[in-house]
Amino acid sequence: MTIKEQQDEIIExxxxxxxxxxxxxxxxxxxxxxxxxxEKYKTDDHLIRGCQSRVWxxxxxxxxxxxxxADSDALITKGLVGMVIRVLSGHTPKEIVDAEIYFISxxxxxxxxxxxxxxxxxxxxxxxxxxxxxxxxxxVKRETT
Amino acid sequence: MSHTLNIYEPLSIExxxxxxxxxxxxxxxxxxxxxxxxxxxxxxxxxLEAMDVYYKTINANVHRGVHHLSQVATDAFEEAxxxxxxxINAAHDHEIIFTRGTTEGINLVASVxxxxxxxxxxxxxxxxxxxxxxxxxxxxxxxxxxxxxxVIPFSERGExxxxxxxxxxxxxxxxxxxxxxxxxxxxxxxxxxxxxxxxERGIVVLLDxxxxxxxxxxxxxxxxxxxxxxxxxxxxxxxGLGVLYGKEALLNKLPPYQxxxxxxxxxxxxxxxxxxxxxxxxAGTPDIAGAIGLGAALDYVNSIGIDRIKLAEExxxxxxxxxxxxxxxxxxxxxxxxxxxxxxxxLGNHHPFDVGEILDKQGIAVRTxxxxxQPVMDRLGIPGTVRASFSVYNTxxxxxxxxxGLEKTAKMLG
Ligand SMILES: Cc1ncc(COP(=O)(O)O)c(C=O)c1O
Numbered sequence: 001m002t003i004k005e006q007q008d009e010i011i012e013x014x015x016x017x018x019x020x021x022x023x024x025x026x027x028x029x030x031x032x033x034x035x036x037x038x039e040k041y042k043t044d045d046h047l048i049r050g051c052q053s054r055v056w057x058x059x060x061x062x063x064x065x066x067x068x069x070a071d072s073d074a075l076i077t078k079g080l081v082g083m084v085i086r087v088l089s090g091h092t093p094k095e096i097v098d099a100e101i102y103f104i105s106x107x108x109x110x111x112x113x114x115x116x117x118x119x120x121x122x123x124x125x126x127x128x129x130x131x132x133x134x135x136x137x138x139x140v141k142r143e144t145t
Numbered sequence: 146m147s148h149t150l151n152i153y154e155p156l157s158i159e160x161x162x163x164x165x166x167x168x169x170x171x172x173x174x175x176x177x178x179x180x181x182x183x184x185x186x187x188x189x190x191x192x193l194e195a196m197d198v199y200y201k202t203i204n205a206n207v208h209r210g211v212h213h214l215s216q217v218a219t220d221a222f223e224e225a226x227x228x229x230x231x232x233i234n235a236a237h238d239h240e241i242i243f244t245r246g247t248t249e250g251i252n253l254v255a256s257v258x259x260x261x262x263x264x265x266x267x268x269x270x271x272x273x274x275x276x277x278x279x280x281x282x283x284x285x286x287x288x289x290x291x292x293x294x295x296v297i298p299f300s301e302r303g304e305x306x307x308x309x310x311x312x313x314x315x316x317x318x319x320x321x322x323x324x325x326x327x328x329x330x331x332x333x334x335x336x337x338x339x340x341x342x343x344x345e346r347g348i349v350v351l352l353d354x355x356x357x358x359x360x361x362x363x364x365x366x367x368x369x370x371x372x373x374x375x376x377x378x379x380x381x382x383x384x385g386l387g388v389l390y391g392k393e394a395l396l397n398k399l400p401p402y403q404x405x406x407x408x409x410x411x412x413x414x415x416x417x418x419x420x421x422x423x424x425x426x427x428a429g430t431p432d433i434a435g436a437i438g439l440g441a442a443l444d445y446v447n448s449i450g451i452d453r454i455k456l457a458e459e460x461x462x463x464x465x466x467x468x469x470x471x472x473x474x475x476x477x478x479x480x481x482x483x484x485x486x487x488x489x490x491x492l493g494n495h496h497p498f499d500v501g502e503i504l505d506k507q508g509i510a511v512r513t514x515x516x517x518x519q520p521v522m523d524r525l526g527i528p529g530t531v532r533a534s535f536s537v538y539n540t541x542x543x544x545x546x547x548x549x550g551l552e553k554t555a556k557m558l559g
Contacts, residue, residue: 025557028559052498053496053498054528074495074498075496076503077499
């Protein structure tokens with residue numbers, strides 16, 4: 001599935017849940033499907049800044065694609081990380097860097113999430129893109145030398 | 146729970162709530178339950194009107210003009226100062242300095258007291274339950290003058306270790322600066338005992354009353370405290386304004402804080418002389434409307450009576466404590482024998498942030514996190530708490546909504 005298809009799928013899933021309560025239950029459910037980061041990576045270097053709760057994320061670059069694992073000490077945050085990873089994990093660095101992320105506003109999460117939570121979400125996206133960009137630049141450099 | 150209500154008689158709680166239009170707000174379709182009063186209280190109509198009337202009818206700069214409006218504005222501003230002095234029973238109106246808030250009051254004292262009195266080897270004594278605003282200004286002063294910051298620890302229950310205090314106060318302490326009521330634990334500290342012990346050794350005392358003035362009657366002369374600070378916005382007044390009370394003799398001995406207009410008597414490039422109290426510490430145009438708003442807020446509190454507010458809030462806190470105890474998995478953080486205004490807690494092992502967010506979606510406003518008291522959370526080994534904090538307009542129904550909200554939250558978070 002492309003990044004776009006993944007986002008459309010999530011938007012469709014959320015359409016089943018008109019009530020905020022159900023939306024949150026679903027987000028928490030998604031947290032349970034998050035590919036968990038290995039304990040040894042739960043260190044300060046893997047922490048994402050800008051979240052009131054703690055979020056650890058680890059990228060792995062394998063066969064030309066970036067795979068993310070993560071965890072959080074807060075359930076809702078974990079669900080949000082789960083969604084973001086589901087959308088962006090398993091793609092090439094270039095695809096991730098170029099991706100336009102629209103599912104968050106499309107499922108009206110923006111207006112529901114507390115500002116600190118939305119800021120955390122933005123930091124998370126930025127961190128993922130930064131990782132991808134680093135891998136991308138590494139590749140470009142390798143190709144040109 | 147009618148017994149909490151009739152404390153206000155002949156006023157009704159409905160009449161009190163009607164003074165606060167914001168309480169009618171709907172949050173995600175639910176009537177607002179506002180339990181974040183320790184962060185800031187809502188404002189009654191009389192405060193909003195006083196500020197409105199000021200701008201509409203008497204706005205002018207104070208202490209400067211010969212013209213009519215300037216005199217009326219100055220009178221109103223100075224009247225507000227008198228109201229503050231009377232509210233905390235200061236001996237003189239000029240012992241009331243208007244600041245931007247508690248934070249600026251502490252910074253002012255730390256800065257000028259430090260300049261006048263601190264040197265290498267001296268100690269500044271605070272407690273482990275201080276708000277960051279009563280830690281960092283002292284760290285800055287200590288670093289600058291080579292003094293040491295000493296900290297009185299507290300127990301698991303959230304009570305100060307008075308044996309440790311008795312030992313620490315015997316050190317080369319120059320100033321004891323501590324909070325009357327803890328904003329993260331709700332603990333009421335034994336202020337009389339501590340001020341007395343400090344004074345026996347000639348140590349100056351600053352009391353952070355940010356979480357006390359709105360809950361407990363305060364008499365600075367009876368307390369015999371040297372400095373006391375609080376914020377207008379936590380006692381139904383506007384944001385951007387605070388009060389520093391200081392004993393006249395002490396304030397007179399201290400150097401000025403900021404320089405500028407109003408705080409001077411004569412200025413020349415060779416020598417500037419400073420104005421008398423309180424103006425010596427009020428450089429620049431003050432927050433005139435804010436002061437008038439605070440005056441109206443204190444009038445409002447007096448119209449009900451701080452003694453009655455205290456009784457009503459105590460009864461409500463007791464009810465809340467009892468009802469919340471029934472929520473499965475709840476754990477209170479801060480179980481001091483004497484508490485005011487604040488109930489901090491955790492729900493099972495759930496992150497406070499999750500709990501706060503699900504409560505918010507039900508229209509219930511609480512605060513989550515470390516409440517600007519990171520050392521408190523480190524001491525207790527927790528990332529933060531959920532904090533429900535109460536004020537004059539909260540009702541047993543608010544508590545019931547909170548309890549129901551918590552039960553729903555617990556179910557959702559699993
Ligand atoms: C105990 C205590 N001290 C100081 C402050 C700082 O007050 P302000 O931010 O109004 O300056 C607060 C406010 O949260 C407080 O609760």
